[in-house]
Amino acid sequence: MRNSHGPGRRFGALWRGASCKVRTPQFVLAAALLAVLAVFVIIPVVRIAVDTVVWQTGDVRLSRDAVPGSLTLFHWQRVFRSPLTSHLLTTPLVNSILVGVGTAALSLALGGLLAWFVVRTDMPLRRVAGTLAVVPYMIPSYTLALAWLTLFKNQRIGGTAGLFQYLTGVAPPDWVAYGLFPTVVVLALHYYPFVYLLISNALASVDTSLEESAEVLGAPRSLVLRRITLPVVLPAVLSGVILTFSRAIGAFGTPYFLGSPVRFFTLPTMIYSNIGMRFPSTANILVLVLIALSTILILASQKVVGVRRSFVTISGKGFRRKPIQLGRWKYLALAITASVVLFAALLPFIMFFWQSVMEYAGTYSFSNFTSAFWLAPAGTRLTEGEPGLLRNPEILRAAWNSVRLSAAAAFVAAVLGSLIGYAVVKGRGTLISKAIDQVSFLPYLIPSIAFGAIYLNVFIRQWGPIPSLYGTFLLLVLTCAFRNLPFAARSGVATMMQVSGELEEAAQTFGAGWFYRFRRVVFPLTLRGMIVGFSLVFMTTMRELSLIILLVTPQTRTLTTMTMRYQEQGFVQFANAITVVLVVMSVIGVWAIRKLGGQSGGY
Amino acid sequence: MKLVDLRCVTKAFGQVVAVDRVSLSIQGGEFVALLGPSGCGKTTTLRMIAGLEVPDQGEIRLAGKGVFSAKERVVVPPQKRNVGMVFQSYALWPHMTVFQNVAFGLQVQRKPRDAIRREVRTALAYMQLEDLERRYPHELSGGQQQRVALARMIVARPAVFLMDEPLSNLDAKLRTEMRAEIKRLHRDLNATTVYVTHDQLEALTLASRIVVMKDGTIQQDAAPSTLYERPANLFVAEFVGSYPINLIEGQLVEEGGRTCFAHPEVVVPTKLSLPAACGEVVLAIRPEDVVLVQDAVPPPAEEGGPLPATVKAVFPAGRETTAHVDVGGRTWTIICPKGTAVEVGERVDLFLPSARILLYRRDTGELVDEGSSDT
Numbered sequence: 001m002r003n004s005h006g007p008g009r010r011f012g013a014l015w016r017g018a019s020c021k022v023r024t025p026q027f028v029l030a031a032a033l034l035a036v037l038a039v040f041v042i043i044p045v046v047r048i049a050v051d052t053v054v055w056q057t058g059d060v061r062l063s064r065d066a067v068p069g070s071l072t073l074f075h076w077q078r079v080f081r082s083p084l085t086s087h088l089l090t091t092p093l094v095n096s097i098l099v100g101v102g103t104a105a106l107s108l109a110l111g112g113l114l115a116w117f118v119v120r121t122d123m124p125l126r127r128v129a130g131t132l133a134v135v136p137y138m139i140p141s142y143t144l145a146l147a148w149l150t151l152f153k154n155q156r157i158g159g160t161a162g163l164f165q166y167l168t169g170v171a172p173p174d175w176v177a178y179g180l181f182p183t184v185v186v187l188a189l190h191y192y193p194f195v196y197l198l199i200s201n202a203l204a205s206v207d208t209s210l211e212e213s214a215e216v217l218g219a220p221r222s223l224v225l226r227r228i229t230l231p232v233v234l235p236a237v238l239s240g241v242i243l244t245f246s247r248a249i250g251a252f253g254t255p256y257f258l259g260s261p262v263r264f265f266t267l268p269t270m271i272y273s274n275i276g277m278r279f280p281s282t283a284n285i286l287v288l289v290l291i292a293l294s295t296i297l298i299l300a301s302q303k304v305v306g307v308r309r310s311f312v313t314i315s316g317k318g319f320r321r322k323p324i325q326l327g328r329w330k331y332l333a334l335a336i337t338a339s340v341v342l343f344a345a346l347l348p349f350i351m352f353f354w355q356s357v358m359e360y361a362g363t364y365s366f367s368n369f370t371s372a373f374w375l376a377p378a379g380t381r382l383t384e385g386e387p388g389l390l391r392n393p394e395i396l397r398a399a400w401n402s403v404r405l406s407a408a409a410a411f412v413a414a415v416l417g418s419l420i421g422y423a424v425v426k427g428r429g430t431l432i433s434k435a436i437d438q439v440s441f442l443p444y445l446i447p448s449i450a451f452g453a454i455y456l457n458v459f460i461r462q463w464g465p466i467p468s469l470y471g472t473f474l475l476l477v478l479t480c481a482f483r484n485l486p487f488a489a490r491s492g493v494a495t496m497m498q499v500s501g502e503l504e505e506a507a508q509t510f511g512a513g514w515f516y517r518f519r520r521v522v523f524p525l526t527l528r529g530m531i532v533g534f535s536l537v538f539m540t541t542m543r544e545l546s547l548i549i550l551l552v553t554p555q556t557r558t559l560t561t562m563t564m565r566y567q568e569q570g571f572v573q574f575a576n577a578i579t580v581v582l583v584v585m586s587v588i589g590v591w592a593i594r595k596l597g598g599q600s601g602g603y
Numbered sequence: 604m605k606l607v608d609l610r611c612v613t614k615a616f617g618q619v620v621a622v623d624r625v626s627l628s629i630q631g632g633e634f635v636a637l638l639g640p641s642g643c644g645k646t647t648t649l650r651m652i653a654g655l656e657v658p659d660q661g662e663i664r665l666a667g668k669g670v671f672s673a674k675e676r677v678v679v680p681p682q683k684r685n686v687g688m689v690f691q692s693y694a695l696w697p698h699m700t701v702f703q704n705v706a707f708g709l710q711v712q713r714k715p716r717d718a719i720r721r722e723v724r725t726a727l728a729y730m731q732l733e734d735l736e737r738r739y740p741h742e743l744s745g746g747q748q749q750r751v752a753l754a755r756m757i758v759a760r761p762a763v764f765l766m767d768e769p770l771s772n773l774d775a776k777l778r779t780e781m782r783a784e785i786k787r788l789h790r791d792l793n794a795t796t797v798y799v800t801h802d803q804l805e806a807l808t809l810a811s812r813i814v815v816m817k818d819g820t821i822q823q824d825a826a827p828s829t830l831y832e833r834p835a836n837l838f839v840a841e842f843v844g845s846y847p848i849n850l851i852e853g854q855l856v857e858e859g860g861r862t863c864f865a866h867p868e869v870v871v872p873t874k875l876s877l878p879a880a881c882g883e884v885v886l887a888i889r890p891e892d893v894v895l896v897q898d899a900v901p902p903p904a905e906e907g908g909p910l911p912a913t914v915k916a917v918f919p920a921g922r923e924t925t926a927h928v929d930v931g932g933r934t935w936t937i938i939c940p941k942g943t944a945v946e947v948g949e950r951v952d953l954f955l956p957s958a959r960i961l962l963y964r965r966d967t968g969e970l971v972d973e974g975s976s977d978t
C-alpha cells in the first residue's frame with residue numbers, strides 16, 4: 001500500500017535513513033565515478049604489486065622452480081638480495097637520488113637567483129625576464145637533452161661529433177657529454193621555473209612593511225633577512241626543492257638519452273630496460289620502489305605547502321618597496337638571467353632548426369644547407385629514401401596520432417575531471433565525495449614511466465570483460481587521460497566551487513530534471529573551466545614521452561616517440577626537425593592556454 | 604484549501620537542530636512571512652518546502668499531495684513540486700540573457716516557442732523590464748536583477764511562491780520600492796506566498812500572516828496586528844516593533860478586588876479578572892502607549908501611575924519626539940506627541956494605561972491572559 005505512492009515509490013527506493021541527503025542522480029554518478037577510478041587507478045596498482053609475488057608464465061626463463069600462478073618471493077629476492085641487486089636496484093637508486101639532489105640544488109640556485117633579481121632588485125628588463133624565465137618549462141625536457149647531445153657529444157657512440165668539437169677541435173670528455181652531470185644540468189634547466197615561480201610568489205607576498213619597520217627599529221639587514229624574510233620564503237624554497245626532486249627522479253627521457261651511451265642508469269631507465277628485456281616482475285618491483293619514493297616526497301611537499309599557505313595569509317598583500325639597488329652589478333644580474341633563458345630555451349631551438357637543415361650532420365658550414373629533411377620527395381638519396389618531414393606519410397601519421405591522442409585524452413580527462421568536480425563539490429561532507437577526491441589524486445603520485453609500466457602490465461592481457469588493449473590507440477588514450485586526471489580533477493573541483501549550488505537548485509525548482517539541468521545550467525557554466533583542463537592535458541600529452549614509450553606500437557607512434565626512434569637510428573636531422581615542430585606547437589599551445597585561462601574569470 | 608501543510612517537521616545538520624517540530628498550514632492566496640533573527644531556521648524551512656532539503660522527521664503536503672513523509676518514506680524531488688523560489692542571491696544564470704532566464708521555466712514545460720515568447724514578454728512588461736531582455740545579469744543593477752528573478756518565477760505559474768529575503772541585497776530606497784512591487788504582485792496574481800525575512804517591518808507591511816521563529820521553533824503564528832498588539836511571549840514582544848518595547852518587573856497581586864501589577868514605585872490595575880496566582884511577571888508596554896506627564900501639567904485621569912522617571916536623552920524628529928528615560932535602572936523608550944518639550948535631566952511621571960499593558964510570566968516568558976491564568 002505504501003508502495004502505491006506515485007513519485008514516492010521511485011524516490012523511496014533510494015531514501016535511506018533520516019540524516020542522509022537524497023540526490024539520486026548525484027549518488028549514482030558518484031558511485032559510477034568511484035567504480036571507474038577503481039578499475040583504472042586502484043586495481044592496476046594493486047595488481048602489479050600482487051604480480052611481483054606470483055610466478056609469471058615467462059619466469060621459467062629465470063628459474064627452473066617457477067610454477068606459473070603460485071606464490072614466490074623470488075623476484076623480491078632477485079632485486080633486493082642477489083648479486084644483481086647492485087645493478088638492478090642500488091646503483092640506479094643512488095643515481096636517481098644523485099640526479100634528484102643535483103637537480104634540486106641547481107634549480108634552487110637558478111630559480112632563487114632569478115626570482116630575487118626579478119622581484120627585489122633594480123635589474124633592467126625585469127618584466128620581460130620574468131615572463132621569459134618560465135619558457136624552458138614549456139619545451140619538452142628530453143629535447144633539451146637532445147640539444148645537449150648536439151652540442152657536446154663526442155664520437156664515443158659513433159656518428160659525428162657535436163658543435164663544440166666542430167668549433168674547438170677538442171672532444172668533450174665523457175663526463176661532460178654523458179651521464180650524471182649533463183642529466184642534472186638539463187633537468188635543472190627544465191625544472192628551475194617551478195622554483196622560480198614559488199619563490200618569486202613568496203618574495204612578492206612578504207609584507208615589505210614588516211621588513212621596513214624592523215629596519216626602522218634599527219635591526220641590521222642580516223637579522224631582518226633571518227627573522228622576517230626567510231621564514232616566509234623558506235616554505236616556498238622547501239616545497240620547490242621537493243617538487244623538483246620528485247620530478248627529477250621520475251624523469252625518463254633525459255637520463256635515457258644522456259645516460260645510455262655510458263650505461264648510466266636511473267630507476268626509470270632501469271625499468272625501461274627491464275621491460276625491454278622482458279623481466280616484467282623486476283620492472284614492477286622497481287616501479288613500486290619509485291612510487292614509494294615519489295609518494296613520500298610529494299606528501300612531504302604537501303605538508304610544506306600547507307604551511308606555506310598559512311604564511312601567505314598572515315603576511316597579506318605585499319607591496320613592492322624600493323628595489324634593492326644593484327649598481328653596476330645589475331648588468332651582471334641581467335647577463336646571468338639572459339644566459340639561463342638563452343641556454344634553456346632559445347639556443348636549443350636554434351640548434352634544432354640548424355641541425356634539421358644540414359646535409360651532413362655535424363658540418364656547420366653554410367654550403368651544407370639543405371631543405372631535404374623538410375621538403376624532399378620520397379626516394380631522395382640523401383634522406384635514405386625517406387621523404388622530407390612535410391611529405392613523409394609516417395611522420396604525418398605520427399603527427400596526426402599525436403594530435404588525436406592529445407585531443408582524445410584531454411577530452412576524456414576534462415569530462416571526467418568535471419564530473420569528479422561536480423560529485424566532489426555537490427557531495428561535500430559525504431564519505432563517497434572524499435573518497436573520489438582522494439583517489440583522483442593518486443595518479444599524481446605515480447611517475448609517468450611507472451604509470452606506463454603499470455598499464456602495460458595490466459592491459460596486455462584480457463582482464464575480465466576488458467579485452468587485451470595492447471597495441472590499441474584506446475590504451476594510449478586511457479593511459480594519458482588517467483595519468484593526467486589529477487590536473488583535470490583539480491581544475492574541475494575549482495570550477496564547480498565557483499558555480500553556486502543555488503544556480504542548479506533554481507533550475508530544479510522550475511521542474512528541470514537532472515540531465516536537463518546539467519545540460520542547460522551546470523555544463524555551460526563549467527565549460528570554460530573544462531576548456532582550460534582540456535588544454536592543460538592536451539599540451540602535456542602532446543609532449544609526452546615517458547608515459548607512452550612502453551605502450552606505443554608502429555601503428556600508434558606519436559611525434560615524440562618518432563623523435564626517439566630517429567635519434568636511436570642516427571637520423572639526427574629528422575629527430576631535430578620533428579622537435580622543432582613540437583616546440584613550436586608547445587609554445588603556441590601554452591600561449592593559447594594563457595589566453596583562455598585569463599578569460600576564464602568570466603562571470 | 605490548505606496549499607502548504609507542514610506537520611511536525613524537523614531538520615538537523617549534525618548537532619545543530621535547524622528546524623524543530625514545525626507545524627504550519629497555509630491557505631490558498633495567503634501571504635505568510637517567516638520572521639526571525641538570522642540562524643533561526645527560516646531558510647531551512649523554506650528549502651524543505653521547495654524540496655531542496657530533505658527533513659529528518661515529519662510530513663509535508665503541497666496542494667493536498669504528500670511530498671514528504673518520514674513515516675511513509677516519501678520524498679518528492681523539487682522539480683516535481685510545482686513551487687517557485689526567489690533566492691537570496693537571486694541565482695540568475697549568468698550565461699543566459701534576461702529573456703533566456705525568464706524563458707527557462709516554460710522551456711522545461713515544453714511550451715511552443717511563440718507561446719514562450721509571448722508569455723515571457725508579458726512577464727517582462729509586467730516587471731518593467733521590456734528593454735532589457737537581451738542583457739546579461741551582470742549588466743543589470745541590483746533592483747533589475749531582483750525584477751528578473753521575480754519575472755522568472757511568476758512566468759512559470761507555480762502553485763506557491765517562495766521568497767528568501769528577496770530584498771536584503773538592496774539599498775533602503777529600492778527596498779521600499781520593491782516592497783510595493785511585491786505587494787502589487789501578490790494582489791494581482793493572488794498567489795500563495797511564503798516570504799522569509801529577518802526584517803520585522805517588511806513582514807508587518809507585506810504579510811497577511813506572520814510566523815515568528817526562534818532557534819528552529821515557531822514562537823507565534825498570527826496576523827500582523829495581533830503580533831504587534833498581543834505578542835505571545837517576551838521574545839516576540841522584543842523582536843517585533845520598530846522601537847524596543849519597554850519592560851519592568853513586578854508581581855501580580857490582588858488589590859481592591861482587582862488584579863493589579865505591583866512594583867515598589869507603581870501599581871497598575873489590569874483587565875485580568877482572576878485570582879492573583881501568577882506571581883512574578885514582567886510588564887511590557889509599547890513606547891507610543893506610555894503617557895509622559897511633566898510637572899506643571901495636572902495629572903491626567905489615567906490609571907496606572909505615576910511612575911517616576913528621569914529623562915536621559917531626547918531625539919526630536921519632526922512629527923514626533925523620542926525620549927530615553929531611566930526607570931529604576933532600566934532604559935525605556937517613549938514616543939511623545941508633537942510639541943512635547945522635555946529636557947535631559949528632567950524628572951517626569953509616566954502613566955501606563957491598563958488597556959495597553961502586556962503581562963508576561965517571568966519564568967516562561969509567556970503572555971498572561973484570561974485563558975492561561977489558572978496554571
Ligand SMILES: Nc1ncnc2c1ncn2[C@@H]1O[C@H](COP(=O)(O)OP(=O)(O)O)[C@@H](O)[C@H]1O
Nearest residue numbers: 616619620621640641642643644645646647648
Ligand atoms: N547546509 C547546512 N549545513 C550545516 N548547517 C546548516 C546548513 N544550513 C543551515 N544550517 C544551520 O541551521 C541553522 C538555521 O539556518 P537557516 O535556516 O539558514 O537560518 P536563517 O535562514 O533563519 O538565517 C543555522 O544554525 C545554520 O548554521
Ligand SMILES: [Mg+2]
Nearest residue numbers: 642645646647
Ligand atoms: Mg536565511
